[in-house]
Structures are given as C-alpha cells and as structure tokens.
Amino acid sequence: MPRAAKQRATEPPGADSHPDMDAEDIQEIQVDFEGRTPQDSDFHGIKMLLQQLLLKAHINLSEFSNLIIGNNYIGSVIKQSDDMDEVDEEPDTSDDVFGITTLVPLDQKQTVGCVHQLRQLLTDFAEDHANDQMKKLIQRVLNSNSALLLNERLVNIPAQISAPLFESLREELHKALDRRIMTQFDYFVMICKIYKQELPKNQRANKNDNTTLLWSNSEEEVVCAEAVDFFEFSVQTESDLGFTGDWLEEDNTMMPFRRVLIIDGKKMDNIVNAIKSHVS
Incomplete structure (x- = not known):
C-alpha cells in the first residue's frame, strides 16, 4: 500500500486550558500517515x-x-504510520482510521442490503434535488455497471495523501479487472462534502456571485471537473460531523452541502493525473 509524505501538524500543548497561549508556545508535531488494506479492526x-x-x-x-x-x-x-526508527518503542497498535478511499460496486444484482439502500438513496437524492435530465442520468447509471467512489477523511488530514491513495486505487482496479474480480465500470458515483458561505457585498464580483465555495477534500474539485454531470443539495438540517471549528460571531456561517458527481468509468487515469497535479 502507498506511503504518503510526512505531514507536519501544529498543536499547542494544553490549548484547551490555555486559550490565550502565545504562538511561540505552540509545539510542532510531525506525523506520518500511510494507506493500508482495510481490516476487521478498522470497522x-x-x-x-x-x-x-x-x-x-x-x-x-x-x-x-x-x-x-x-x-x-x-x-x-x-x-x-508505525515509526520503525524508534526501535525501543512498541509499534503503534492504534485502530484509529483517519480516512478511506475505495470503490463499492452498485450492481443491482447485489444481495447485500446496504447496496440496495445506497441505490435507493441516490434515486431519492436525484428525485428531491436534481433536474429531469439528471434524474434520467442517475437511472441510467444505476441500470449499468457502476460503483461508488468513496473518498472520505477527517478534517485537517492534508490533501497530499490523496495522490498515492488514488494511484493505488487505480492499480488495484486494474488487477481486479485482470483477475475478473470486477468488470469495467461504466460510471463512478461520488458524494462530496462542500460548504458555501455568503460573501459580503463589497467582495462580490457581480450581483450573481454572492457565495464562496469550500471543498472539504480539496482534490475533489478537480475530480468534479472530470464529471459528466452533478447535482447538489443542502444538509444544513442534519448534524454535520465532518467540519468543525471555532467560529467568531462576525463570521458568516458555512452552509454544508453534498454534491453528487457522475463520472465516466474510463476516466480513472484522468482523475489520478488531475489529483497528482493538484497536490504537487
């Protein structure tokens, strides 16, 4: 599995109890992340x-x-990552999962209940939020050989890790096709987390440009550029655990949305290359 580049994170010791801590008191913590095969302990x-x-x-x-x-x-x-350089320490046995990137087939012949529920969820999303053209596309996708392209991680895990994960996913897909474990997908479906914030009037380029868009996983913006089509909807009424932080009273609220992308199944190479270019 791919090993990602080191991430340097900063975290002030005891920040919760010392909210007025000066910047020079902040300690730098260097952390390595890597991709691994999912196992039972990751449930x-x-x-x-x-x-x-x-x-x-x-x-x-x-x-x-x-x-x-x-x-x-x-x-x-x-x-x-386990720090193999620290030979005197026990290896890290933490079961913490910081993200996941994988493919989940949406074959209508699947007998697994959650796949049928996911198919119905996509139908309901389109019925409630998409135009007629998109509704027809969703049905075409679900009636073909398609897969959910799942790419989710905790906030603040850097986008740089997405490049080796997607490259590994491409290689594993090719191997699965060669071994006939999977067949070539006609479409990928991706559900992305985005946030919208209303711009102050003095920051608007024109009267129609009244919001700014933030991607929770920034590499998904370049994936969206490869999409056949997409639709989106607000999830403001639901509890959104994926984007938290301390907001000032004068800050405009970030409104959580979901954007559903439909991607041509032959575009995996394009996606990987676009992500590698994005994070480089």
Whole structure:
C-alpha cells in the first residue's frame, strides 16, 4: 500500500486550558500517515467516516463497513504510520482510521442490503434535488455497471495523501479487472462534502456571485471537473460531523452541502493525473 509524505501538524500543548497561549508556545508535531488494506479492526473507524459523509441516511452502516472490509482487495484506509526508527518503542497498535478511499460496486444484482439502500438513496437524492435530465442520468447509471467512489477523511488530514491513495486505487482496479474480480465500470458515483458561505457585498464580483465555495477534500474539485454531470443539495438540517471549528460571531456561517458527481468509468487515469497535479 502507498506511503504518503510526512505531514507536519501544529498543536499547542494544553490549548484547551490555555486559550490565550502565545504562538511561540505552540509545539510542532510531525506525523506520518500511510494507506493500508482495510481490516476487521478498522470497522468502527470506517463506520464513523461513513456516518460523517452520509449523515442521517437510511443505510445500514455496519453492513456497509463490513462490505468494505470484505472487499479488501481494493481500497485503502489512512492510518498513522508505525515509526520503525524508534526501535525501543512498541509499534503503534492504534485502530484509529483517519480516512478511506475505495470503490463499492452498485450492481443491482447485489444481495447485500446496504447496496440496495445506497441505490435507493441516490434515486431519492436525484428525485428531491436534481433536474429531469439528471434524474434520467442517475437511472441510467444505476441500470449499468457502476460503483461508488468513496473518498472520505477527517478534517485537517492534508490533501497530499490523496495522490498515492488514488494511484493505488487505480492499480488495484486494474488487477481486479485482470483477475475478473470486477468488470469495467461504466460510471463512478461520488458524494462530496462542500460548504458555501455568503460573501459580503463589497467582495462580490457581480450581483450573481454572492457565495464562496469550500471543498472539504480539496482534490475533489478537480475530480468534479472530470464529471459528466452533478447535482447538489443542502444538509444544513442534519448534524454535520465532518467540519468543525471555532467560529467568531462576525463570521458568516458555512452552509454544508453534498454534491453528487457522475463520472465516466474510463476516466480513472484522468482523475489520478488531475489529483497528482493538484497536490504537487
């Protein structure tokens, strides 16, 4: 599995109890992350990430998590690397999962209940939020050989890690096709987390440009550029666990949305190359 570049994070010691701590008191913490094959011990971490993305959707997330673990010939979870240089210390046995990138087939012949629930969820999303053209596209996607392209991680995990994860995903997909474990997908479906903030009048380029857009996972913006089409909808009424922080009273509220992308199944190479260019 791919090993990602080091991430340097900063965290002030005891910041919760010392909110007025000066910048010079902040300690730098260097952390390595890497992609690993999903395993049983990752169940709760994967389930939490699914809930973070899907919120209150009527999907059996336990079954969904087990399906991802069972299909561990494809996809990666983000874990903290074991520091092999520290020979005197015990290896890290933490089961924390910081992210996941994988493919989940949406074959209508699947007998797994959560797949049928996911298919119904996409139909409902389109019915409630998409135009007629998009509704027809969703039905065409679900009646073909398609897969959910799942790319979710905790906030503040850097986008740089997405490049080796997607490159590994491409290689694993090719191997699965060669071994006939999977067949060529006609479409990928991707659910992305985005946030919108209303711009002050003095920052608007024109009267129609009244919001700014923030991608929770920044590399998904270049994936969106490869999409056949997309639609989006607000999830403001649902509890959004994936984007938290301290907001000042004068800050405009970031409104959480979900954007559903439909991507041509032959575009995996384009996606990988676009992400590598984005994070370089």
